[in-house]
Amino acid sequence: MTRASAKAATIHEIAKRAGVSIASVSRALNGKPGISEGLREHILAISREIDYRPSAAARQLISGKAAVVGISLGRKDIELRPYYILLYQHLTLALHRQGMVPVFFAHDQTARLPDSAGAAILLGEFPGDAREAWLGERQVPCVRVGESPSGFSVGLDERHGLYLATRHLVERGRRHIVFVGGELASPHKHLRLMGYRDALHEAGLEERLLSLPHEVVDASLTSYRYLNRWLVSLGKASTEPGHDLAFDNLPFDALACATDELALGCLAALEDHGIGVPQQVAVTGFDDLPTLADQLTTVRQDIEAVAERAVVLLGEALAGKPAQHVTLPVELMVRQTS
Structure with a gap:
């Protein structure tokens, strides 16, 4: 028996046990309408009882592109970022549990997505992002991880999260806090x-900003380079070989970073x-990346x-x-750096 026919037989087994048609x-496996939620x-x-795990090839044969979900990154985001690696891994697992193929x-391949996938999950947000509207015009259901003006989306309470981190710094006596x-x-x-x-x-304090370019290579390296340049420009460093740089009266006493990766570079x-x-x-920082x-x-x-919530919304x-x-809560984790 071939691999494909073995998978087809499993589909028949599900249909036989449930007393329903293959369609x-x-x-049910594709999250498509046409049957009751109970069924x-x-x-x-x-399908879980018999441990049905369709391969990508089998899924394409059974239902074509309807079971394929395109995961689209933002304009300058790449899979090398630790955050996106983790998110992509969790999305892949959640989709597989629903019998779907990621x-x-x-970003520049968005035009190809409707030819290969029946739905999409959009990652990353940037000015002029037209992916959601473009897919909507082509009737491709999608969910954004972030905020959507009118469509399905799941995000974090980011504004409250940075408020908590900054208030924590204020409560620790910091008065010259830079946002990175x-x-x-x-x-x-x-947000x-x-x-x-x-x-x-x-707190009645003035804002101080360190704005960084969105570098594709490495967020930590970028924050390291820019903060290092700033520190050197202060002109308070010792130039003697073998000596640590010494600084007095720094113009800041805290750095509230937008991500853990930026914080690590700083x-x-x-x-x-x-x-x-x-x-x-x-x-x-922000994210609480494992190990980092x-x-x-x-x-x-x-x-x-x-x-998991993104995949649930995709089914809807x-x-x-x-x-x-859907807005998910966040939590401040106080550790050694503050």
Whole structure:
């Protein structure tokens, strides 16, 4: 028996046990409308009972592109970022549990997506992002990880998260807090920057910004380079070989970073200049990336929960249900850097 026929036989087994047609099994496995929710759950329960795990090839043969989900990254985001690696892994697992096949699409490949996939999950947000509207015009259901003006989306309470981190720094006695983030002058809605500003306004403090370009290569390297240049430009460093750089009266006493990756680059720059953390400068991040943020005070988001909720919303989009946005909570994790 060939691999394909073995999979087909399994589909027949699900249909036989459920007492339904092959078409109904396909609708249940693909999250398509046309059957009741009770029947869908019954069919999915049987598929789990017999441990049905369709291959990508078998899924294409059974239902074509309807079971394929295109995962589309933003304009300058690439899979090398630790955050996106984790999110992509969790999305892949969540989709496979629903019998669906994830396929990666770079931002400039969006036009190819409708030819290969029946739905999409959009990652990354940037000014002028037309992917959601473009897919909507072609009737391709999609879910955005972030905020959508009118469609399905799942995001974090980012504004509150940075508010918590900045308020924590204020409560620790910091009065010259710099927000470190990417492309802060762009018209994009910077929710984390807004949370930082909320806390500063509440405390009656002035904002200080370190805006970084959105580099494709490495976010940590970018923050390291820019903070290092700033520190050198202060003109308070010792130039004697073999001596640590010494700084007095720094113009900041804390760095509230938009991501853990940016925070790690800043920590490296501070360490290279002999600046004590948190004695002289406290540092916070956002994301709570496993291993990378073990000692970092940061805002924790549940990346697995984001992925699972995105897939649930995708099923609702495929079923033609009304669009909705879901906001997931975040939590401040206080560690050694503050």
